[in-house]
Amino acid sequence: MPEYSNIEMTRKQLYDEIWEISVAGVAKKYNLPYTHLMKQIKDAGIPIPPSGYWTKLNFNKPVTKLELPEPADEIILLSNSRPSTSKKKRQSLTIESYSKDELEAGIAEASTALEAPTLPGEEQAPFPSTTIKDDASEVAQTIDLPETYEQSGQTFNIYDRELLYNEIWLAPVTEIAKRYAVSDVTIRKVCQSLDIPTPPVGYWAKLRAGKPVPRTPLPITNKPTKKSGVRTGTDYSPSLEKETLSFLNEEDRSVVLSIATQIRLPNENAKMHPTIVAHRKSVIDWKRKHREQESKGYNRRAMDTPLFLADTVSEESLPRVLHLFDALIKAMEPLECSLTSDLKFVVNGETVSVSVTEAKDEIQHIPTKEENIQLLKYEEDKRRNSWASKPKIRKYDYVYNGRLTVSINSSKSFRDCKSYVIEDRLGDLMISLYEASDILRQEREAREEAKRKRQEEERRREERRQRVNEEVDQTLILENLSEDYDTACKIRRYIAAVEVSENLDPKTKDWITWAKAKADWYDPTIAREDEFFGKRDHQKNADQKKLERRWW
Template sequence: MMMKFTREQLYKEIWETSARQVAIKYSLNYQKLLNQCKEISIPLPGGKYFYNRQHGLDIDNLITPLPDSKISDIEVEKQRSRIQKKETVVEFEKDKRINTEKTLETDSNQNKTINKVKILFDRDTLYSSLNFLEREKKDSIIKILSEFEISESKRLHKKVITYKESIIAWNKRVKASERDYYDPRYQRNDLSQPKFIKDVSKEQLPRLYRILDMLCTIFEKLGEIIIDDLRIQIGKDIVSFEVIESTDKVNHELTKEEAQQLVKYNDEVKRHSYASKPNIRKYDYIPNGLLRIKMSNGKYIKDTKSNKLEDMLPEIVILFYQCYFEIRTQREDWEEAQRKCEEAKQKARMLQERIDQEKKKTREFLNMLSDYKLADEIRKFVGILKDSDKADQETIEWMSRKADWIDPTISAEDELLGKREHYKSDEEKNKFLKEEKYYW
């Protein structure tokens, strides 16, 4: 079935809402609508246009006029589907729209109706929002999101079941720990408090389980790892998040005990006696059922008046991968800084080793030179002794042998002292020549 528009009418409606909204409004095949607009040169608004328009900013420079064309009318194919009911449209990224469509399928075996939610989204916008990922990864995300269905009757993910059981155990332990110490049912609460329950009311726990199940299921399908504490490991990095319920600020209603404390305080003031005013809060913060998913980088996505988190899966996926990219970038920057630091340390170590080696070599050379000078002095001294006839021949020969032993150019081996280690310092060589005491 086809639907007919004038070219000007279609241009006007698209720029007033969006191509997605027009497709939803008239039940058109969205992809066919985009193709038809391209064929007859109807310009489509960009993301910045919708962002500026939504925030009251200037959009004059962002409007692309409708070019002239000989074509005046356009026919667009209507959407053929089993859709029974359409949920509310939610904002996507800065400018686009997502529509969740609820399909009704009949189970012929059990004769009952099963509600399934399928997500429709603008592929181009999603693709551009994930431009930091590899092409194959983006294609995989789009494919899996296109096929993903949320079923109310689906069994919870095993990680969520474990998490749910931990909350049940925690609540039982809290109740047991509040009993009288001598009550046989008393039990000290030494369990770790499950995450999220501090910020989510008991009434919203079923929703929390469904949202966590949706996240675990989609990210597992995307090839990521669900850690036991429900954080998502993407590649080498772990993405943390919180689920928080918003609260309404209302005036605090006095409890019976607080009212009694105030009466007692006022009576004591009237008697002019010292009284410490009871510390009673002015406001209560009542959970209102609106949940938000907050990432470790501070960014979040939340329920609105018309849309729930369950309808915002593509936005949530984008938020997680954007957070992952920030974490990965920080890790890679840190690793690069560590690598450069280690490289600088290694260069410094190698330079220091070369310096130390050069120093050692120089010391050894000076020690050898010291031996050479000492041997030369011994030979001069031997010559003087020969001329003065003040030493016998045996002593002169002994001295000459010691000069040859000390001289590094000869380095004769002594029958008792072995070879002299010329490279050692004078202190070390003199220590070697000291007499040693033995106890026999």
Template sequence: MDGNTITREELYEEVWSTPVSRLAPRYNLSDVGFAKLCRRCNIPLPPRGHWAKLEAGQKIDRTPLPKVEDEGEIRVHVPDPAEAAMKEKARMEVEAREAQLPKIEVAETLRGCHQLVSTTNDAFQGARKRDDGLLHSPEGSQLSLLVSREQLRRSLLVMSALLKAFESLGHKVSAGPKIEINGHSVTLSIREATVKVEEEFDVSKESIEGRYDFFSERKRKKQVPSGMLTVAVPEAEAYWASGCRRQWKDTKTQQIENCLNSIVAGVLAIAEKKLEHELKEKQEAIRKAEDAKLQRQQAAERAKKREEQKQEQQKLQGLLAQASDLKHSREIREFIIYVRQAHESQGTRIDVDSELGKYLAWAELQADRLDPAINSPKTILDEVIPDESSFPSYRRW
């Protein structure tokens, strides 16, 4: 198994060797979610009382793993040890912070509620319902609420208790709501979940295509408010808030009114994470700026060295050229001496006006020209004559 996949056989072995209550957290799932995963993959779970019987020393046969057509790997999210440790540390910090907070109570009436709650309550009085029964957020609302008319009062009471709790801790609260903590804002929202139900309607009275269809009453599915509220912190969705709790929901055994201390502690933890993240970003920006500065300095030094190297190479090329010219100059002089001596050995004299005499005079001029120690006049060979392509062309109109 890698970090994201597991075979049915591997999961089957784990299910029958470790209780679901201990196995589910490894896959970042609840007990119910893990059981659904097993059922979806047709993996049998141990029956009730299985682990107690094992502890008692009883021998129990496993339910065989059924064969399926597709034995492909199952994709699951397996948190790595570092991620799990981070979440556990965040959980312990929130619990410690929560233990230090005074008990937060929800008032029984909206009288004396927070000003943002009072303003929002007034704005929602004329709010229209959506198709799913939740209220459209009206103009003038100061809070992020998406709830039904039946859960509006309850949502406002919860929000008022939270906002007052944050203010009692010295944090500024503004529309949104935004809670200012150490110069950084964290927002809150309350949402009501919807559920799918069936309702009966008369097809003869309502036709999607605008026609009358005389049939008996039929059923259709629609979304309706569930009465179950969730308090969420949008900032917790950010990658830097890994390990922080994102939301608190109503359950069958607990309502969000009993989670207010946990919510406040969780928001404080998220604000702290946000501060740490921004500090890291600033440090990273400083580091990148310093790296860029160092790279520019190093680039300038390399450019300087390249220029020095280029100049040194040019000097060397000049030296080699002069050495080559000197060699050629000496070879030409030796050639001139050789020709003169050859003629003298034959008893002939080279006339300066003869073709050979003129050629040898020209050769001496070239030897002087190539000799670095002699400052000889320039010849046509030293002139730089521009190529025709460097001159503009003129057309006759």
């Protein structure tokens, strides 16, 4: 990157560049320290994009561009006040080079998801995607390489506690590990040894959803503030994932993502979707009937088949689950999605099943009055008879605890945990339904293609079978015709031998005439009709054409 000592431009030129590529982009373009550039922009009275501007721009939402106050043609001198250092110094990013405020300002500038109040920032850069991975890649380009040193032919990283702390809360550990050319496990061990808190489970998901997320402060410690470790060159290389909803066209994808980011639970008093209301009534009726059948001692096999949600969640959690389904279908119905009677989602023409289960706690079983009576009777019988049978009373009861797990198409699951509850993941649930529909579409098309190929193969096999059979029939007919022709030729040769005699009596001559007629009857090329036998069916086999006496 070229070094600039002083850059001259008008307020209007700097204003246009800021609103086109962001302050971070301008700082990167001209190799200027971010905080120094921000100070000069504020001193010049140039407005900058507010927090959330680039995110709204990416989702095609309306944004407000602040006007530039006069004078627009005033010349501004942008200076690069970063001291010139050796190559070794430029590779290090220590607290002496950049203060904590400078680091946090750079963090806020680089991440499109940092709208949380705990991570300060003046604006957001216009990245094409809101994923944490893209943000970390952009940050890795703007932050200098980690400080290293050579020893015994190996390269060692120098981990600075405060610097690593800021990096860990900037991007996922796997991305930070790439910068240090080590594995993510190594980075976690370094954080543990330097007493550096790391983001909890669900932190990045909440950050992507634009929700407030607390940042654990760096604690005071007596441990060393720096640590060195060998640079193994082993980094975390996750398999490349397809872009979210990449199977949709750009317009539909933008609409679905926009709705997914805004989906919320409806008011508790709001009227539910008619399909959900009908299913709730069916579940209540099933539960009532099930209790009646249990009280009458019905065998489990004789009971009615459980309805969806009837035996997987408690009555206390059922309204909560139905509200989740209600929020999803009300958000997705304008996108031509629907709900079946058993609460399956029809997305893009594919029926996506959703299963919901509620976890249970194991608690010590307290015997009921009836069970205590059985135990007393057992003890009494045992004193009287050695063969008394002890009643079977369970040791534990399993009680629903309210923690839900929602599984989409028996593959992707969302569950209540310490970091979030399922209500916080409605947008992810909606996206998962769309992704599951595409998987089902691919599976259905694969089945249809396999079925088409089987049918095509069967058709070709049938055609060949018919063709072979036709060939067999034609060959047998040819054989039968040739046999009849041979018979006719044999008869004619015999007639010719008889005709050689000079003294033929009238009876012999009559026989010759008769024999020639029979030869013509056998000959398929002549196919003469006989007075008694009619026309010979030359195509039949010898057994079918065999002459037999008649007994009538």
